[in-house]
Amino acid sequence: MIEINVKTSYRQQMIDITGDLDRVVKNSGVEDGVVVIFNPHTTGAVTINEGADPAVREDILEILSKQYPVSSKYRHMEGNSDAHIKAAIIGSDRTVILKDRKLVLGTWQKVFFCEFDGPRTRKIYIKIIPG
Amino acid sequence: MIEINVKTSYRQQMIDITGDLDRVVKNSGVEDGVVVIFNPHTTGAVTINEGADPAVREDILEILSKQYPVSSKYRHMEGNSDAHIKAAIIGSDRTVILKDRKLVLGTWQKVFFCEFDGPRTRKIYIKIIPG
Amino acid sequence: MIEINVKTSYRQQMIDITGDLDRVVKNSGVEDGVVVIFNPHTTGAVTINEGADPAVREDILEILSKQYPVSSKYRHMEGNSDAHIKAAIIGSDRTVILKDRKLVLGTWQKVFFCEFDGPRTRKIYIKIIPG
Numbered sequence: 001m002i003e004i005n006v007k008t009s010y011r012q013q014m015i016d017i018t019g020d021l022d023r024v025v026k027n028s029g030v031e032d033g034v035v036v037i038f039n040p041h042t043t044g045a046v047t048i049n050e051g052a053d054p055a056v057r058e059d060i061l062e063i064l065s066k067q068y069p070v071s072s073k074y075r076h077m078e079g080n081s082d083a084h085i086k087a088a089i090i091g092s093d094r095t096v097i098l099k100d101r102k103l104v105l106g107t108w109q110k111v112f113f114c115e116f117d118g119p120r121t122r123k124i125y126i127k128i129i130p131g
Numbered sequence: 132m133i134e135i136n137v138k139t140s141y142r143q144q145m146i147d148i149t150g151d152l153d154r155v156v157k158n159s160g161v162e163d164g165v166v167v168i169f170n171p172h173t174t175g176a177v178t179i180n181e182g183a184d185p186a187v188r189e190d191i192l193e194i195l196s197k198q199y200p201v202s203s204k205y206r207h208m209e210g211n212s213d214a215h216i217k218a219a220i221i222g223s224d225r226t227v228i229l230k231d232r233k234l235v236l237g238t239w240q241k242v243f244f245c246e247f248d249g250p251r252t253r254k255i256y257i258k259i260i261p262g
Numbered sequence: 263m264i265e266i267n268v269k270t271s272y273r274q275q276m277i278d279i280t281g282d283l284d285r286v287v288k289n290s291g292v293e294d295g296v297v298v299i300f301n302p303h304t305t306g307a308v309t310i311n312e313g314a315d316p317a318v319r320e321d322i323l324e325i326l327s328k329q330y331p332v333s334s335k336y337r338h339m340e341g342n343s344d345a346h347i348k349a350a351i352i353g354s355d356r357t358v359i360l361k362d363r364k365l366v367l368g369t370w371q372k373v374f375f376c377e378f379d380g381p382r383t384r385k386i387y388i389k390i391i392p393g
Contacts, residue, residue: 001163001230024333032263033262033390034298036165036226040237042181048354049346050304056346063330063347068194075186075193084180084187085194092179092240093226095355099263101354104387106302108376109354125235127165127228129262131295131391132294132361148328164393167357171368173312199325206317206324215318216325217313223310223371224357256366257298258359260286 002028002126006117014047014057018110019123021096021103031101033130036091039121040125043083043117045090047084052112063117064089083116090114098128133159133257143196145188147176148255149241152227152234155257162232164261169224171256174214174248175232176221182241195220195247214247221245229259264290264388270380274327276309276319279386280372283338283358283365286388293363300355302387305379306343307352320342326351326378345378352376360390 004020017037025035039046050056063084074081094111097104105111112122133177135151148168156166170177174205181187205212223235225242244255266282279299286295301308312318326348336343356373359366367373375386 001228012223034391036228038226038228038235040215040235041238042179042187042237047350048304049350052338053338055339056304056343059336059343060347060350063343067198067329069230071339073165074251076184076190077186078184080193081190085191088178088180088191089220089351091222091225091353094353094359095226095300097298097300097387099264104263104300104302107303108304109302126336127262129165129260131262131389131393132360153364157345167359169359169366171366171371173310173318173368191362198329205321207315207321208317212318212321212325216322219309219311219322220351222353222356226357229323247318256359258393260296260391 004124006113006122006124008115011118012061013115013118014112016051016110017113021111025098025103028128030128030130033098033128035096035098036127038125041122043080043087044122045087045114046094046095047090047112047114048109050108052108072073080117086116135255137244137253137255139246139251142249143192144246144249145243147182147241148244152242154218156229156234159259161259161261164229164259166227166229167258169256174211174218176218176223176245177225178221178243178245179225179240181239183239210256211248217247266386267324268375268384268386269309270377270382273380274323275377275380278313278372279375283373288363292390292392295360295390297358297360298389301386303384304348305342305347305385307376308356309352309374309376310356310371314370316388334346348378376389
């Protein structure tokens with residue numbers, strides 16, 4: 001298992017971690033298999049979406065914020081229940097196929113860590129299963 | 132493949148299955164790899180979120196119910212389309228990393244079966260891939 | 263890694279790909295393990311839900327469209343930010359258990375490719391990990 005660190009700068013942010021994943025995959029020497037990307041934080045998530053136009057990320061975060069606004073009406077007293085629900089909806093983990101020592105992503109796809117309660121320093125765990 | 136049973140008591144409920152998963156992992160004797168947790172029900176899901184404060188679970192379920200209320204306007208005549216959409220949004224399966232015979236979860240993370248059309252007796256399938 | 267093609271006919275559509283997956287699994291000769299189903303498109307997704315009543319799919323797509331309508335207010339200028347957010351919410355990939363040369367799905371479950379910005383010709387990548 002490999003661990004990477006991500007430093008977020010805002011309350012909500014999508015950070016492209018594809019370059020880190022490429023490096024981890026290259027260093028592993030594994031040719032084929034799958035790569036599991038796991039977020040261990042309850043107010044963070046992992047998603048795969050468009051990387052070319054940063055406006056897509058801004059739209060995704062803004063839409064989520066409108067649907068799930070910060071509110072004082074939640075039972076959880078830490079004031080971040082909106083972040084927990086966003087984390088549940090986007091999901092904690094993704095699995096990507098590894099082929100010829102490369103992550104198999106679509107033309108426009110990048111892998112993002114989603115911060116929903118930053119800024120914080122976050123970890124992502126990566127596990128490569130050869131096969 | 133190992134099967135565990137979960138008995139739910141309400142229409143909507145998040146049940147912590149981390150203890151069951153720990154037991155399955157321990158009994159398997161597998162040191163390292165990944166664990167796939169699969170929900171075979173179309174009105175259930177699997178999520179990973181905070182386990183310490185039960186209010187987080189209550190907030191998540193309440194927010195989902197407000198966004199996707201029970202309604203008689205749906206085409207599906209069984210009256211549980213809200214449960215099907217919640218299942219699609221949260222997701223049927225999660226993959227967790229296994230290291231040194233233990234599930235690698237974050238400090239506050241627990242694995243939950245999500246019931247959206249209970250009470251029922253439900254199954255969860257678990258598959259460990261060594262690697 | 264195996265690639266299958268899916269041709270969609272509408273802007274939004276859920277296409278049952280379970281038959282394709284069954285064929286891929288059978289041809290592989292693998293008895294046990296897991297099957298990763300990966301969508302390489304940023305306006306598509308993979309979900310597992312009810313296949314028996316087509317009304318469930320219609321309800322899911324209609325609910326998503328009401329929650330995330332097409333809008334000219336988004337920053338992304340291609341006019342399909344609603345499709346990107348739907349893709350993020352449903353998810354790019356699913357992992358299903360393989361047992362005795364068969365996908366282990368629940369009685370009512372089918373695997374669907376979700377089109378959110380069609381009609382298009384789409385690809386799905388499938389990777390079987392024995393174990």
